[in-house]
Amino acid sequence: MADSHQEWLKQMEEQSKAKQTSFMAGIAQRLGHPAMTKAPEHPFRGAPDFWKEFEWDREEKIERFSANWQSVGGHVARLADMNAARDFIADKAREMGARYIVRQNEPELEALGLEAAIPDASISVWNTDPDVYWKARSAEADFGIVIADHSVAYTGSVVVKSSKDKGRSVSLLPTVMMIIIPVDQMKTRLGEVLSAFDQGGRESLPAGIHFITGPSRSSDIENDLTIGVHGPGVVYALLVG
Amino acid sequence: MSAKGALGTVKGRAELALNDEFLRKAVKFTTERLRNGKKNAASEHGNWELWRERGRAIRLHTIAHLDYYLNLFVNNARANGVHVHFADTGADAVRIAMAIAERKSAKTVVKSKSMVSEELHLNAALEKIGVEAIETDLGEYIIQLAGETPSHIVIPAIHKNRYQIADLLSEVAGEKLEADTTVLAGFVRKKLRESFLEADIGMTGCNFAIAETGSMVLFENEGNARMVTTLPKTQITLMGMERIIPSFQDLEVMATLLPRSATGQKLTMYMSAISGPRRGEDADGPDEMHIIIVDNGRSLQLGDPEFQELLNCIRCGACLNACPVYRHIGGHAYGGTYSGPIGAVLTPALNKNIAEWDDIANTSSLCGACYEACPVKIPLHDMLVYLRRRKVEKGHGNKIESAGMKGFSTLLGNAKRFRTVVKLGQIGQKLVVRDGGIRTKLGPLKGWNSYRVTPSLPKKSFRENWATLDQQIRADLKEMSPEMKQRVEDAVKRRGQGGGHHHG
Numbered sequence: 236m237a238d239s240h241q242e243w244l245k246q247m248e249e250q251s252k253a254k255q256t257s258f259m260a261g262i263a264q265r266l267g268h269p270a271m272t273k274a275p276e277h278p279f280r281g282a283p284d285f286w287k288e289f290e291w292d293r294e295e296k297i298e299r300f301s302a303n304w305q306s307v308g309g310h311v312a313r314l315a316d317m318n319a320a321r322d323f324i325a326d327k328a329r330e331m332g333a334r335y336i337v338r339q340n341e342p343e344l345e346a347l348g349l350e351a352a353i354p355d356a357s358i359s360v361w362n363t364d365p366d367v368y369w370k371a372r373s374a375e376a377d378f379g380i381v382i383a384d385h386s387v388a389y390t391g392s393v394v395v396k397s398s399k400d401k402g403r404s405v406s407l408l409p410t411v412m413m414i415i416i417p418v419d420q421m422k423t424r425l426g427e428v429l430s431a432f433d434q435g436g437r438e439s440l441p442a443g444i445h446f447i448t449g450p451s452r453s454s455d456i457e458n459d460l461t462i463g464v465h466g467p468g469v470v471y472a473l474l475v476g
Numbered sequence: 477m478s479a480k481g482a483l484g485t486v487k488g489r490a491e492l493a494l495n496d497e498f499l500r501k502a503v504k505f506t507t508e509r510l511r512n513g514k515k516n517a518a519s520e521h522g523n524w525e526l527w528r529e530r531g532r533a534i535r536l537h538t539i540a541h542l543d544y545y546l547n548l549f550v551n552n553a554r555a556n557g558v559h560v561h562f563a564d565t566g567a568d569a570v571r572i573a574m575a576i577a578e579r580k581s582a583k584t585v586v587k588s589k590s591m592v593s594e595e596l597h598l599n600a601a602l603e604k605i606g607v608e609a610i611e612t613d614l615g616e617y618i619i620q621l622a623g624e625t626p627s628h629i630v631i632p633a634i635h636k637n638r639y640q641i642a643d644l645l646s647e648v649a650g651e652k653l654e655a656d657t658t659v660l661a662g663f664v665r666k667k668l669r670e671s672f673l674e675a676d677i678g679m680t681g682c683n684f685a686i687a688e689t690g691s692m693v694l695f696e697n698e699g700n701a702r703m704v705t706t707l708p709k710t711q712i713t714l715m716g717m718e719r720i721i722p723s724f725q726d727l728e729v730m731a732t733l734l735p736r737s738a739t740g741q742k743l744t745m746y747m748s749a750i751s752g753p754r755r756g757e758d759a760d761g762p763d764e765m766h767i768i769i770v771d772n773g774r775s776l777q778l779g780d781p782e783f784q785e786l787l788n789c790i791r792c793g794a795c796l797n798a799c800p801v802y803r804h805i806g807g808h809a810y811g812g813t814y815s816g817p818i819g820a821v822l823t824p825a826l827n828k829n830i831a832e833w834d835d836i837a838n839t840s841s842l843c844g845a846c847y848e849a850c851p852v853k854i855p856l857h858d859m860l861v862y863l864r865r866r867k868v869e870k871g872h873g874n875k876i877e878s879a880g881m882k883g884f885s886t887l888l889g890n891a892k893r894f895r896t897v898v899k900l901g902q903i904g905q906k907l908v909v910r911d912g913g914i915r916t917k918l919g920p921l922k923g924w925n926s927y928r929v930t931p932s933l934p935k936k937s938f939r940e941n942w943a944t945l946d947q948q949i950r951a952d953l954k955e956m957s958p959e960m961k962q963r964v965e966d967a968v969k970r971r972g973q974g975g976g977h978h979h980g
């Protein structure tokens with residue numbers, strides 16, 4: 236019996252590595268080929284060729300994204316610049332009576348000056364104080380404010396990547412999610428975002444990459460659509476630029 | 477849950493389902509809605525056949541080189557900091573999961589939907605060592621409260637109505653909850669929020685695992701899978717060994733096929749790619765992440781030309797929604813973890829006990845609707861025939877059926893003998909015919925007559941009438957009236973001129 240948890244994990248790791256060899260050998264034997272050491276030719280990688288050419292122009296992307304986002308129950312605002320985004324968020328916070336707000340720790344959001352714009356709300360910045368239990372702080376928040384790392388028009392999706400400054404909780408736990416989308420970087424197809432992950436390779440990936448395509452929903456009770464089952468039920472896409 | 481028992485046969489379980497009017501209507505309503513959603517989503521997207529073909533090609537390629545890609549995945553996942561384990565059997569997987577739970581002194585495990593976990597009956601095992609396993613998918617949470625199993629891959633509580641659900645949740649709440657979807661879902665949201673934040677372990681399934689980066693991908697609509705992979709300190713992922721795809725680019729194809737086929741959505745509300753535990757300074761995500769790779773009968777299909785393609789399945793449920801049999805009897809009648817056409821093949825294939833599950837292979841009309849619906853073109857209807865054949869080859873055929881077939885061929889092989897038997901039947905049936913039909917539930921007609929009426933044999937059989945019919949037709953053909961002849965000739969002429977735009 237291992238005394239520390241780390242030792243136990245190491246033991247399990249050794250067992251698993253020994254098992255890995257026989258597990259793979261068993262598969263190879265059933266498939267009827269010798270153990271594979273080189274990557275096989277993969278002639279069908281990714282989407283069909285015709286699809287890889289497909290692209291919308293800027294306005295069509297914005298239009299399609301908005302239509303998709305709204306069709307699943309999300310809200311859209313088209314805003315000229317970040318000042319307009321700040322005013323929009325501040326107006327909504329007043330209108331909805333938001334008292335607790337959590338935002339990602341990013342320079343663009345810092346520059347908004349939300350604290351001055353929404354003096355009635357308590358605004359926390361993700362992971363800036365080691366003594367705060369940030370998951371609970373996000374769970375009690377009315378608004379979570381996020382910037383999209385990518386967006387995709389064809390499916391109406393935004394993509395957020397985790398880091399020490401960008402909590403996964405901020406786009407998940409608050410009642411309302413406000414996500415700022417720089418429209419100049421919007422892509423047409425999912426594949427444009429996904430293939431960049433292949434190119435960057437394993438080491439470039441954060442722990443969590445999340446594609447978000449609208450409010451949390453379920454049809455599990457009598458097929459009756461409910462919004463906001465676990466994640467945010469109200470989601471605003473702020474298209475900036 | 478045992479395959480046999482009080483309700484040992486598909487027929488026994490189906491009778492329960494068929495008598496439950498609500499279930500039948502609910503299943504039909506839901507499956508039709510999902511099926512139409514899929515059809516619309518597929519046609520709106522366009523080139524659906526090309527996408528299906530591409531999906532099939534990627535799955536075939538990956539499974540044909542599974543040892544390479546799985547090995548690559550494992551090495552990359554380890555490099556991401558994941559603890560990877562291998563389980564040959566369901567029992568091995570349960571043992572590993574329980575060992576982790578014990579090391580962590582876990583009190584509660586929050587789970588997002590995982591068919592593999594259902595396959596292992598993991599919740600019961602965890603309960604035995606005093607660990608509470610909480611299903612957090614709304615539908616799964618409901619059926620867990622009811623002590624039942626899922627009846628549909630995508631909508632597990634398809635068989636419950638809102639009043640039954642309100643009763644179950646009211647018991648948990650300790651007060652009467654209104655049978656209103658928003659109220660009920662709101663209660664579950666609040667209740668499970670606490671569980672997510674308090675749980676020691678988050679447990680998930682895995683829709684796809686990306687070999688080249690060691691990432692695991694989850695598709696969901698509620699956000700509970702994100703909760704489970706973000707909040708607890710330890711994450712355990714149960715993954716069927718065949719869930720692999722080579723790259724993120726290949727994920728685009730799966731992301732195009734899976735949501736459209738499952739629910740008619742362009743994409744589920746959340747698609748998450750998790751590549752290991754939280755990085756050093758991250759303030760959320762698990763500290764420790766385990767992936768248990770489960771065989772449990774899957775490798776038995778490898779190298780089997782008739783069944784290897786089963787491993788291409790992406791668990792969308794489209795074949796259930798398309799299946800006329802599933803739409804009538806619902807999921808529980810199949811008696812296994814997986815229901816519908818995929819379950820009818822997968823359950824005996826994974827268990828390699830064709831004899832025990834023999835009647836499931838017969839739960840199909842072999843119409844091929846499942847194949848047409850399948851986004852990766854698995855020939856399920858052919859597989860059902862292979863299963864039946866194997867069953868017979870192994871001597872598990874139905875003795876009465878074989879005897880019947882033999883007798884039938886003896887009869888039909890000789891016209892005179894056939895004539896005699898029909899005559900006997902016409903006389904003999906006088907004892908049982910009422911209002912032109914046979915309703916007795918005794919003897920060989922019991923099964924059929926439980927739901928239908930057997931038509932009586934006509935006084936004169938078709939064969940007996942044949943001579944007269946033949947004569948009449950020949951006479952008619954010879955003496956076509958002049959008007960009729962004119963009409964026919966006109967019609968032929970019009971057709972020649974490219975007319976005939978309205979049907980006959």
